[in-house]
Amino acid sequence: MPEPASTGHPAVDDALARLGALDGADTEAHPEVYEDVHQRLTDILAALDHE
Numbered sequence: 745m746p747e748p749a750s751t752g753h754p755a756v757d758d759a760l761a762r763l764g765a766l767d768g769a770d771t772e773a774h775p776e777v778y779e780d781v782h783q784r785l786t787d788i789l790a791a792l793d794h795e
Contacts, residue, residue, distance in 0.1 A: 759784035 748760040762781050766774055 753788070755788050756785065759788070 751757055759781050765777050
């Protein structure tokens with residue numbers, strides 16, 4: 745899986761980099777990774793609303 749392009753926001757980049765865990769992982773592991781990335785991005789957006 746190619747590295748995602750930098751967004752310029754370190755927390756978003758870290759969340760997207762987590763998708764790299766899917767490379768070579770069994771399909772059964774995918775939902776956990778997707779849920780983790782989704783939660784991280786949701787938290788980042790929520791934090792922006794509070795700034």
